[in-house]
Amino acid sequence: MKGLRLLLCTVLLIGGCDTNAVYKEYTDIDDGKWYIKNAPSFTFEIADASQLYNIYYNLRNSVSYGYYNLYLTRYLRDASGKEIESRLDELILMDPKTGKPNGDGLGDLFDHKFLIKRNYRFPKPGKYTMQLKQYMRQDPLLNIMSVGITVEKATQAH
Template sequence: MKQWIAGLMLLALVTSCDTNAVYKEYTDIDEGKWFIKNAPSFTFQIDDATVPYNIYYNLRNSLSYGYYNLYLTRYLRDESGKEMESRLDELILMDPKTGKPNGDGLGDLFDHKFLMKRNYRFPKPGKYTMQIRQYMRQDPLLNILSVGITVEKAAPTR
């Protein structure tokens, strides 16, 4: 119960800081067991395709997570379902030498926000879907509690 309350407090803190966010969503991973077949999808609306966007992975893991990194495959599709991009990314959750966790922690829960795409310009306004699949050798992957994305308007460059 303490972990759950701590997680809610941390989520409230993290979500309050995203003033440029046009979309932010998490999917909880049942019992912290992320099966390869479980590939959460996030559908969002882009109204203005003339401005660049930053897209982030959002991830929550427990300190019991057994690796320092996490491989994810992402798939970006347009509203017709056409795949615009697929890519394998490595997220570093802990320092590989010291084991010190990265991210914002409260108790044994850690939240991470990793840049996925910087200054990305969507080809046109409309709905887009980002699907994320874990790409580790363990199935299920243990102690990943939630995964999500944030889409933000990029800050103007000077």
């Protein structure tokens, strides 16, 4: 039954309509155990550097996750591997007072989409890589099922 829920959740995520998305990718975390040494990388192409982009974290956790938050360090690098930016972010997965999970839930899994950068302009067209590391000082960090990013063209309405 758990496998069926995971499959259904994956199908719903992949089938979601992100019309402005230029890149959307997840990496599954084996057995929901995210080791510090496991730092998924996501490489994407930016064709139009004059366009503004919104960048998001995608995260899936089990309701059994032991904390209300998650600290991640992100590294953005250009095609040559030069680091453009690194930053530590705190993601709030549950209400700190009530413990009620944030995000969209299906069974015991919750999906989150957190804005990293709004109206970001890449320095030039080309390939970029975003690498993510968990920074919770628990190794492995339990009940994180998958992590990823979405890069979307920013709409001018904001």
